[in-house]
Amino acid sequence: MSEMILSDMEEIKINTDVLVVGGGYTGLKAAKGISDSGYSVVLIESDTIIGGEKNPLSFIGIDVTAQDELKRLVDDVAADDAVNVLMNTRLVSAAGVPGDFTIRLATSDGDLEKKIGAIVVATNFSNKPLSGAYGLSLSDSVLTLSQLEYLLSGSDRDRLSNKTIAFMVGFAQEGDALVMERILSNVLAVESIGGCTTYVFAGNLKVASDGLERAYLESRDKGATYFKLKTMPTISPDGESISFIDPVLRKKMELSPDVIVIEEEILADEMNPLLAAILRIDVGPGGFLQTDNIHRFPVQSNREGIFVIGGTRDVQNIPTALMDVENAVLEINHLLKDGKIVVPKNKAVLDIGKCTFCITCYRLCPHGAIYWDNTNKPVISPVACQGCGICASDCPMDAIQIGNYSDAEIMDKIKSNGSAAPDDLRIVAFCCQNSAYEAGLMADAFQMETPANLQVIKVPCAGKVDLDYIMKAFVEGADGVLVMACHPGNCKSEKGNTYAEWRVVDAHRMLEETGLEKERLGFVTLASNMGIGFSSAVVDLENRLKALGTSPFNK
Amino acid sequence: MIVAERKPFEEIKALVKDFNRVLTVGCGTCVAVCLAGGEKEVGILNTELTIARKVDGNPIELGGVTVERQCDMEFLDELDGMIDQYDALISLACGAGIQFLAERFPDKPVLPGVNTTFIGANRDVGWYEEKCRACGNCCLGLTGGICPVTMCAKSLFNGPCGGTNHESCEISPDQPCAWHMIYERLSKQNRLDSIIEIFPPNDWLNTTPRTIVQPAYKERKAAR
Numbered sequence: 086m087s088e089m090i091l092s093d094m095e096e097i098k099i100n101t102d103v104l105v106v107g108g109g110y111t112g113l114k115a116a117k118g119i120s121d122s123g124y125s126v127v128l129i130e131s132d133t134i135i136g137g138e139k140n141p142l143s144f145i146g147i148d149v150t151a152q153d154e155l156k157r158l159v160d161d162v163a164a165d166d167a168v169n170v171l172m173n174t175r176l177v178s179a180a181g182v183p184g185d186f187t188i189r190l191a192t193s194d195g196d197l198e199k200k201i202g203a204i205v206v207a208t209n210f211s212n213k214p215l216s217g218a219y220g221l222s223l224s225d226s227v228l229t230l231s232q233l234e235y236l237l238s239g240s241d242r243d244r245l246s247n248k249t250i251a252f253m254v255g256f257a258q259e260g261d262a263l264v265m266e267r268i269l270s271n272v273l274a275v276e277s278i279g280g281c282t283t284y285v286f287a288g289n290l291k292v293a294s295d296g297l298e299r300a301y302l303e304s305r306d307k308g309a310t311y312f313k314l315k316t317m318p319t320i321s322p323d324g325e326s327i328s329f330i331d332p333v334l335r336k337k338m339e340l341s342p343d344v345i346v347i348e349e350e351i352l353a354d355e356m357n358p359l360l361a362a363i364l365r366i367d368v369g370p371g372g373f374l375q376t377d378n379i380h381r382f383p384v385q386s387n388r389e390g391i392f393v394i395g396g397t398r399d400v401q402n403i404p405t406a407l408m409d410v411e412n413a414v415l416e417i418n419h420l421l422k423d424g425k426i427v428v429p430k431n432k433a434v435l436d437i438g439k440c441t442f443c444i445t446c447y448r449l450c451p452h453g454a455i456y457w458d459n460t461n462k463p464v465i466s467p468v469a470c471q472g473c474g475i476c477a478s479d480c481p482m483d484a485i486q487i488g489n490y491s492d493a494e495i496m497d498k499i500k501s502n503g504s505a506a507p508d509d510l511r512i513v514a515f516c517c518q519n520s521a522y523e524a525g526l527m528a529d530a531f532q533m534e535t536p537a538n539l540q541v542i543k544v545p546c547a548g549k550v551d552l553d554y555i556m557k558a559f560v561e562g563a564d565g566v567l568v569m570a571c572h573p574g575n576c577k578s579e580k581g582n583t584y585a586e587w588r589v590v591d592a593h594r595m596l597e598e599t600g601l602e603k604e605r606l607g608f609v610t611l612a613s614n615m616g617i618g619f620s621s622a623v624v625d626l627e628n629r630l631k632a633l634g635t636s637p638f639n640k
Numbered sequence: 641m642i643v644a645e646r647k648p649f650e651e652i653k654a655l656v657k658d659f660n661r662v663l664t665v666g667c668g669t670c671v672a673v674c675l676a677g678g679e680k681e682v683g684i685l686n687t688e689l690t691i692a693r694k695v696d697g698n699p700i701e702l703g704g705v706t707v708e709r710q711c712d713m714e715f716l717d718e719l720d721g722m723i724d725q726y727d728a729l730i731s732l733a734c735g736a737g738i739q740f741l742a743e744r745f746p747d748k749p750v751l752p753g754v755n756t757t758f759i760g761a762n763r764d765v766g767w768y769e770e771k772c773r774a775c776g777n778c779c780l781g782l783t784g785g786i787c788p789v790t791m792c793a794k795s796l797f798n799g800p801c802g803g804t805n806h807e808s809c810e811i812s813p814d815q816p817c818a819w820h821m822i823y824e825r826l827s828k829q830n831r832l833d834s835i836i837e838i839f840p841p842n843d844w845l846n847t848t849p850r851t852i853v854q855p856a857y858k859e860r861k862a863a864r
Contacts, residue, residue, distance in 0.1 A: 443673035448765045479765070481678035482668060482706070553680065556687035560694075595684075598649040599692035637694045 093430045093488070099184025099468070100202040101421045102127065106176055106360065108135035110145055111395035111406050112207035113158040118414040119205070120167040124421060127199060128162065129174040129190060131356070135159055146267055147234050147274055151403055171197075179204065179364055181456055182466035183390025183420060202421050203390045204364065205413050206374060208354035210396040216347045218257035219320055226342075227324040230267055230349045237274050247280035251327060251342035255288030256317035258350050262294035263400050268348065269300040276307040283309040284340060286318055286327070294402065320345065351400050364391055365453045367579060373398050380577040384412045387579055388453040389469040392416055420468075428467035431488035433476065437462050439484035446476035446485060451548075451579040473578035474549030478588075490545055492553075498542045499558050509538035510630045511639070512623060513558045514567040517547045519577050520613045521569030527616030534620050536627040547571065548581025555592045555606065562638045565605045565630045567622065572610045582610060602633050641761070642670040642734045643768040644677060644754040652685070653692055655751040656700070656728060662689075663726040664753065665719065665741060666706030667733035675766055676754050677732030679706040685732070685753060710737025716744045723748060776846045782834045784825030789842075791818035797839040 101124050105116045108130030116128045128135070136159040145151035162168050173193040180187045183203060190197045214229040221227045228236070236242055254260065254268045268285070275281050283304070290313065292298045305311065312318075318329035328339045353372035361368045366386040369376040375386065375398035384392045392413045395406035420426075433454075435446075446463055447455045454469035455476060465476070465485070477485040483492060499513060516522040522543045528535055540563075544550055547570030558566045568589050570582035589608040596603040607629075609622040656662050664682045672678030682704040693700040703726065708715045710733035723729070728749040731738040735756040742750035758770040775789045779797060789795045793803075793811045800819030803810030809817045826832050853861045 439668075439679070441668050441672045441678065443675075443762075445675070445765050481672045481675050481680045483679050483683075551680075553683045553687065556684060556691070560687055560690050595649070595688050596691070599688050600695040601691050637697075 094427050101424045102201040103203045104201045105205045107207035109209045114410045116168050126168045129171045182469045205392045206397045208397045210351045212349040215257035233346045248343040249282045250344045251284045252346045254348040262291045265291040272304045285311045432470045432472045433465045436484045439482045473546035478551040510564040511538045512565045513563040515550045516569045520571040521611045523613035524611045524615045524619035528619045546578050546581035547585035564636045565626045567607045569609050643674045643760040644671045644756045659727040661701045661726045663703040664730045667710045669709045777842045783822045786822050788818045
């Protein structure tokens, strides 16, 4: 079977303006990069200034190079005619699809509607002080990491000279490499001030990131003392004394620092849930706007044309965030080209006559590829559609057909019985092309055991497996049916495997009602390299079927 | 929209037990939108019946067709010529559609495949909530857009009753008190004075079969 038929392509015109949400470091950098590629940019920032001067150190910390770069960026963006900066502005709605979004912005001068082609989301982290978890209140001698950074970057940094400074990290949270990176860069900065003595109390040292091991050793070489404790040391409520058992000397120790610096938790931007709802993109762990899914390459969201960069999608340090910016610029160039792009015509085709406009497809499309226009019928964007077929399998009127996987084509395959001997038990396996289908090819190539009359039907996603296909397969003489999907969290269309599993549960209920043994139907998740898993799943079903005997339709 | 749900399979199976050739007729409007009686559900019901009757050793021959709306006679015309091959019809339309289908083909047994449940709204895919009891005398203008006939267990036009329990109804802590919700909504809109207004008793005699002729078409009806 050929893949998408390339002759069925058409050229369409798209809008090439880009919206960048967030005027922080990554947002500015992205706006400049996209503008340098020749596209017009609308940059919106909810604050009254760009570059985040109000909270200058939340992301770039005390990295002087980054601070200088940020200042330069603010000037560059201001001087760039192709970047329209709107401050005091929020995104209110975003309808449509890549190449043709209609966004509404709430500005200080009222609402504004704009047409744009792509969206880059560049929100910032927020830092949550963890002093409460240490039983401390913030004061002149109890500082958060951000407060220390502010002090170190300012003119009164000498206030810290000849002081004893104790850092607390890894007791109030699991933490991550970025928290550690911030701690280490601050320890190094403090040590460069004359006469400072530095202690670091650490529950754990997360150094699994570029250069952190080196920074840790360097800080020790320069005189920092580390205490790796299993439990939080006892700190007096005024922060003036720290007592703990030194695990090396096995002695009770007491320390009276001049300043205690408390770790911070790095959290996703508070605006993220609202932005995700407006943009119809998935929210991942911790409120960051990218899910843990191997198919989400850097900066990709579940929707084509909407890119998530830097602190929007994950806890990241500056080099990674800058890599995100470059990736986003590449993606934008790749998507928007010169405003004319070639798209397949038959990825998903809607029969307007059959459509009853129930908007089930709109609600289920995991890629946000379906919208409706003023003709009051759904439109499936050929740019955004990934051809997974989730919409088609839930359409109550069977009004959507997927190129190469139409209902008629799949029914033909369900009906064809190959060249197997009549006595062999017939198994129909619906296999996702991203996992089980490949695993099946592997099982074949390595001559692993498979049933004699196994019919593999390739589907673009397990979410394409219609309840009707499963049930019809039994009517057409399948003794057993398997629905084979990607592992949880691995679905390219995010929820196709989940929908497939729910459908199998529903089909089990139906089979029970009809009196046909529900054990004839199975659901399995596989990865593409699991040839053995494929083989054992189909052989297991064959063994179950041997005990059940042939289906009534084959008698 | 009218919301229906598929009848339990056992019940449909029992309804068609004496028939060997059955046509299942779907409806492409409300019941398709609420995922109970469109083309997909016609196919699935037929497949289920085919399997069940095969397992029972009493095979059935089934046809399936979905018309635009069973509550408009004109759309039923397309079934002419198809009906003769069948002993009975299953309709997956709402009660109105089933009755029109039965009226249009009075010689054939027409059997319901769904239970027509309520007038409701669609919260998410496959999730519907009752919103209207078709009482024939809408009071939503006074009640902040929340229907007490539907949402209040006693269908009180002038509430709440003594059973309002903080935010819930006395029948269950999970059932919000309609009049509490109405109070909250009106309060936010600064329209609490409309809760004082007494809504007159409804004419419950209107529960006899009602006919509505829109004003612009009264002459047309009279001329028929």
